[in-house]
Amino acid sequence: MSEAAGGFAAELAALDLSALAARALEATDSDVDRVLAAQQLGPADVAVLLSPAAAARLEEIAQAAKEQTTQRFGRAVRLFAPLYLSNACLSTCTYCGFAKDLDVVRRTLTVAEVTAESAVLVQRGFRHLLLVSGEHRTEVSADYLIDVVRALDPDVVSVSIETQTWSDDTYARLVAAGVEGVVHYQETYDRARYADVHRAGWKRDFDRRLAAVERAAASGVRRLGVGALLGLAPDWRADVIAVASHAAWLSRHFWRTDVTVALPRIKPSASGFQPVVEISDADYVQAMAALRLGAPDAGIVLSTREPAALRDGLVRIAVTSMSAGSSTEPGGYSHPGESQQQFSISDDRTPAQIAAMLAAAGYEPVWKDAFSLRPEPVRF
Numbered sequence: 001m002s003e004a005a006g007g008f009a010a011e012l013a014a015l016d017l018s019a020l021a022a023r024a025l026e027a028t029d030s031d032v033d034r035v036l037a038a039q040q041l042g043p044a045d046v047a048v049l050l051s052p053a054a055a056a057r058l059e060e061i062a063q064a065a066k067e068q069t070t071q072r073f074g075r076a077v078r079l080f081a082p083l084y085l086s087n088a089c090l091s092t093c094t095y096c097g098f099a100k101d102l103d104v105v106r107r108t109l110t111v112a113e114v115t116a117e118s119a120v121l122v123q124r125g126f127r128h129l130l131l132v133s134g135e136h137r138t139e140v141s142a143d144y145l146i147d148v149v150r151a152l153d154p155d156v157v158s159v160s161i162e163t164q165t166w167s168d169d170t171y172a173r174l175v176a177a178g179v180e181g182v183v184h185y186q187e188t189y190d191r192a193r194y195a196d197v198h199r200a201g202w203k204r205d206f207d208r209r210l211a212a213v214e215r216a217a218a219s220g221v222r223r224l225g226v227g228a229l230l231g232l233a234p235d236w237r238a239d240v241i242a243v244a245s246h247a248a249w250l251s252r253h254f255w256r257t258d259v260t261v262a263l264p265r266i267k268p269s270a271s272g273f274q275p276v277v278e279i280s281d282a283d284y285v286q287a288m289a290a291l292r293l294g295a296p297d298a299g300i301v302l303s304t305r306e307p308a309a310l311r312d313g314l315v316r317i318a319v320t321s322m323s324a325g326s327s328t329e330p331g332g333y334s335h336p337g338e339s340q341q342q343f344s345i346s347d348d349r350t351p352a353q354i355a356a357m358l359a360a361a362g363y364e365p366v367w368k369d370a371f372s373l374r375p376e377p378v379r380f
Helices: 007-014 017-026 029-037 043-049 058-073 111-123 142-152 168-177 191-197 206-218 236-253 281-294 308-315 351-360
Strands: 076-086 128-133 158-162 179-183 198-200 223-227 258-262 299-302 321-323 364-366
Touching: 007 206, 007 236, 017 043, 017 236, 029 043, 029 058, 043 236, 043 281, 058 281, 076 111, 076 158, 076 351, 111 142, 128 142, 142 158, 142 168, 158 223, 168 179, 168 206, 179 206, 191 198, 191 206, 206 223, 206 236, 223 236, 236 258, 236 281, 281 299, 281 308, 299 308, 308 351, 351 364
Parallel strands: 076 128, 076 321, 076 364, 128 158, 158 179, 179 223, 223 258, 258 299, 299 321
Antiparallel strands: none
């Protein structure tokens, strides 16, 4: 399907996120009843689910989210690992441990080093990898990414990327090389706050960032990932509403593409950035449950940023995909500690331990799913 005129930017401009977030603070118990009984939710309904009135009924809302997740996705959880290619970066994002002006140890892996990292992850069971890098157009060029993806082809069933944004023709080249998914988190949908925390580089361009997933989808990418970094903007409820709206828009306009959403919370990094608002675990569970009910067709991704007990609980409510045994530094699987990590992780369990947790809870850990484009390599 071709990109809709104006893209999601037009819909976002029409959303009064401040008013919707204010509505969340004013919602009543009867408003919560109405939303829980509704068949299809809009932004105002998601706001109600984020209200203090809804917080008082968190167990009921979590149960509704669990039922929706089971109905749409069954009891399968897709496992993946991030593979960091480079922490070189030309952007200055005040919250990121890779920001250009930070005095940290930088490293960009060679293609051979990437395959060595991949071999470790394949040995641990992974067949889905997310290639992550800072924004550096020279060290992490399109040609470099294509070489990396092709080198991984014999062993990795599904490759996604979380890098800088690209032009339409570059996304098409990446898809032709074997890229299946593209992740571009907006970080915050508050334009003023976005400008405050993105001070230099391509990522400073809010509209380019927002439209990037649409360019990727139009170029044939099968999986799109969007999300917001909670704690970055003062009003976390507004960002949750925006993520749900973004996911719903993408699902309508690119219906052949799988959409995933995420709500990572800020974690310690070399930037020293502190969240402007604390999101408690209870708030976080409420946000994830509201996101599930507001974007029922979207997969929900949970990273190792979050603590083990919380991750175990969220799997039972809304999560359909999670990372395991993660490293956030280039070369961190085969030679940890040789470069700067992007942020600290909280859940340091091994992939095998995560898989065992899922199985014990009655869920199927999926290392390779039926939606992947390429078959598992045959070995003789």
